[in-house]
Amino acid sequence: MNVSEVFTMGGKRGKNILLFLAFVGPALLAFSFIVLIPFLSGIYYAFTDWNGVTGNVQWVGLDNFITLFTEDKQFLTSFWITTKYTIVAILLTNFVGFSLALLVTRGLKLRNVFRTAFFLPNLIGGLILGFIWQFIFTKGFVSIGNLTGIDFFNLSWLGDANTAFWGIVIVSVWQGAGYIMIIYIAALQNVPQELIEAARMDGANSWQVLKNITLPLVAPAFTICLFLTISWSFKIFDVNLSLTGGGPFKSTEMLALNIYTEAFVNNRYGLGEAKALIFFIVVATITTIQVMYTKSKEVEA
The missing domain is CATH 1.10.3720.10 (MetI-like)
Incomplete structure (x- = not known):
């Protein structure tokens, strides 16, 4: 395999990655902000006594x-x-x-x-x-x-x-x-x-x-x-x-x-x-x- 073939394969791989990000990226970003991040933050807050309003968040472990x-x-x-x-x-x-x-x-x-x-x-x-x-x-x-x-x-x-x-x-x-x-x-x-x-x-x-x-x-x-x-x-x-x-x-x-x-x-x-x-x-x-x-x-x- 010569150098030109290596660059050609690298270019195709990069193009495929860009296409993947173009089509899947926006949906993945929206899913992360709307579902994934709130879900993970919700798990954290389940172990706190936060009232949902103030900035005072206290870790209470399994008390809830x-x-x-x-x-x-x-x-x-x-x-x-x-x-x-x-x-x-x-x-x-x-x-x-x-x-x-x-x-x-x-x-x-x-x-x-x-x-x-x-x-x-x-x-x-x-x-x-x-x-x-x-x-x-x-x-x-x-x-x-x-x-x-x-x-x-x-x-x-x-x-x-x-x-x-x-x-x-x-x-x-x-x-x-x-x-x-x-x-x-x-x-x-x-x-x-x-x-x-x-x-x-x-x-x-x-x-x-x-x-x-x-x-x-x-x-x-x-x-x-x-x-x-x-x-x-x-x-x-x-x-x-x-x-x-x-x-x-x-x-x-x-x-x-x-x-x-x-x-x-x-x-x-x-x-x-x-x-x-x-x-x-x-x-x-x-x-x-x-x-x-x-x-x-x-x-x-």
Whole structure:
């Protein structure tokens, strides 16, 4: 290899580095300032007693974490409420989303209209959605109940702990099912129709086709949708804030709202960051286990 070839290779390598920096650099810089640096600083503040306002930051070690598990009963209550909500929301959102996907992939003339209608709630911001449904629960349902006399509509939807919880579930499923539907539609459209036709010729009914052919072939979509719904459900904040505000009497205060209240309302930023760090570890662990488990099922399928 002569000198000119060495310089040529060096020039190509430098050009590739410049191209890489030109395309990836801005995104990496934005990610560092918006996500990475705040995340690392948050870890530091989790071990301090900073109030989020003054410049007085005192290192307290593990005191914040000890406080969470020994004195802060509302944190543990919010953790339980969030866990219960997450389980319900995951099951219902995926069930409704998959059912809608099955419906609109049939030979319906208005299937495109239905797809658009089912997806539209996802385009509405969570805060706006919460306020809209707050009006529906407090005004719309009452009017329907007075006209029809049906007790279901006369329930105190946002004034009772149990019905307020289910109110949040209804709004979240209504918003998220359309997005999940799109992912399932893409998976269902890739299922080979000749397999389904062959199974029907062999006498398989609709349930047998769904169970033995469709579900195994759309397993990758289930992996994605479970990951998304777990992440969404654990991190729910805007709907919780605008619909119930954590009420009545903090009976529907999810973990994200509890962290927000601790850090920015009670001005205990260090304690709020400690909660957020525990929250991150739990969500990261659960989603990692879920992805590994469902991916293994894809291989088996």
